[in-house]
Amino acid sequence: MNELLKEKIIKKSIEIGIDKIGFANAEPFYDLEEKLIKQQEKNHHSGFEHKNIPERIYPEKIFDDPRSIISIALAYPSKIPNPPKREKGVRRGEFARASWGIDYHTILRDRMDQLIEYIQSELEEPASFKPMVDTGELVDVAVAERAGIGFIGRNGLLVTEEFGTYVYIGEIITDIQFVPDPKVPFGCGDCMRCVSACPTDALLGDGRMNANKCLSYQTQTKGFMKEEYRQQMGHVIYGCDICQLSCPYNKGIDFHLHEEMEPDPDKVMPELKPLLTIKNRDFKEKFGSLSGSWRGKKPLQRNALIALGNYRDRSAVPDLLRCLDQDPRPVIRGTAAWALSKIATSEDEAVIEFLEQAAIQEVDDEAKEEITQAVTIILTKTLRKNKRNRG
Numbered sequence: 001m002n003e004l005l006k007e008k009i010i011k012k013s014i015e016i017g018i019d020k021i022g023f024a025n026a027e028p029f030y031d032l033e034e035k036l037i038k039q040q041e042k043n044h045h046s047g048f049e050h051k052n053i054p055e056r057i058y059p060e061k062i063f064d065d066p067r068s069i070i071s072i073a074l075a076y077p078s079k080i081p082n083p084p085k086r087e088k089g090v091r092r093g094e095f096a097r098a099s100w101g102i103d104y105h106t107i108l109r110d111r112m113d114q115l116i117e118y119i120q121s122e123l124e125e126p127a128s129f130k131p132m133v134d135t136g137e138l139v140d141v142a143v144a145e146r147a148g149i150g151f152i153g154r155n156g157l158l159v160t161e162e163f164g165t166y167v168y169i170g171e172i173i174t175d176i177q178f179v180p181d182p183k184v185p186f187g188c189g190d191c192m193r194c195v196s197a198c199p200t201d202a203l204l205g206d207g208r209m210n211a212n213k214c215l216s217y218q219t220q221t222k223g224f225m226k227e228e229y230r231q232q233m234g235h236v237i238y239g240c241d242i243c244q245l246s247c248p249y250n251k252g253i254d255f256h257l258h259e260e261m262e263p264d265p266d267k268v269m270p271e272l273k274p275l276l277t278i279k280n281r282d283f284k285e286k287f288g289s290l291s292g293s294w295r296g297k298k299p300l301q302r303n304a305l306i307a308l309g310n311y312r313d314r315s316a317v318p319d320l321l322r323c324l325d326q327d328p329r330p331v332i333r334g335t336a337a338w339a340l341s342k343i344a345t346s347e348d349e350a351v352i353e354f355l356e357q358a359a360i361q362e363v364d365d366e367a368k369e370e371i372t373q374a375v376t377i378i379l380t381k382t383l384r385k386n387k388r389n390r391g
């Protein structure tokens with residue numbers, strides 16, 4: 001059953017920079033069906049996933065005569081070798097690790113295309129292939145687990161023995177029959193660290209999550225971020241790595257195997273203030289190659305405002321007032337007001353007055369609500385302070 005070809009593919013995969021490869025059968029993913037239906041019913045999905053559940057479960061619905069699925073993994077770095085030095089008055093945001101380097105879709109696509117080309121060249125009869133990376137129909141982690149690359153941890157991520165969870169994964173469905181690799185057994189044991197570490201209780205404890213509550217999803221939405229997530233977001237303006245950082249399988253793991261995954265410190269830890277007013281062209285030039293820019297600049301600018309609020313950085317007040325006054329987008333004006341409410345105190349009479357005026361002039365209902373709320377928060381702080389001083 002193509003044993004020799006499998007061996008050759010494994011050898012080739014190492015040559016072209018694939019760090020782990022596994023072969024799975026292409027049977028339906030029956031055990032996912034109930035999980036995916038429940039996830040949809042309970043509204044635990046993010047909306048970014050492929051929507052047609054049968055197509056996620058039955059490979060034959062998306063491919064003619066599927067016989068095998070080849071799963072690949074590439075390890076990405078977890079540490080920035082030369083992080084930017086701290087400078088007074090300069091506040092930086094952070095992109096989560098999976099968004100460092102060039103967009104992983106591009107990298108995985110390239111490796112899978114090379115692999116397919118190689119396999120084709122080894123065959124006498126043409127075969128069919130369908131490569132996929134995360135936006136495809138199949139559930140990447142379920143394929144990778146079946147192909148023996150790792151197991152699905154309680155954080156919902158693929159945990160590999162060698163690289164922890166710091167791997168990008170992709171898969172290729174094919175009509176070539178290969179001997180499947182054995183599945184890796186579940187390795188979390190009694191550990192619940194990621195579940196306890198998750199600041200929003202998004203992890204359900206059995207590998208499933210409420211994606212709506214996940215900060216990674218929240219940082220990618222385009223409207224106002226719900227109040228409850230703003231503080232939890234901290235300074236990470238795209239994604240969240242908390243459940244990766246808490247995982248013992250990731251301890252000491254930091255692989256720098258691929259040039260194109262090396263983080264540019266100034267991009268993945270960008271200065272926040274200049275990000276607020278960056279022009280479309282500059283944004284594309286600077287951040288366009290990162291996967292974290294896929295939703296455009298607005299969510300990142302909104303998150304930059306939240307991060308500045310979380311820093312309680314007084315030097316950001318003029319920038320925030322400028323956004324409130326001049327930005328044409330209600331989400332930016334409203335979020336700037338929220339950030340001001342985190343920073344301003346009773347002594348900032350000019351800021352309070354500015355916010356009051358802005359609330360009167362605001363035409364968007366949600367932004368108006370945010371600005372009004374910001375005034376209330378600052379004034380409540382004042383009342384609390386007065387009470388403390390009296391008491």
Ligand code: SF4
Binds near residue numbers: 201202209215
């Ligand atoms: S990425 Fe962050 S918010 Fe999402 S499940 Fe992990 S720890 Fe929780």
Ligand code: SF4
Binds near residue numbers: 156188192194246
């Ligand atoms: S932190 Fe613990 S429970 Fe979570 S994925 Fe890692 S080993 Fe599993």
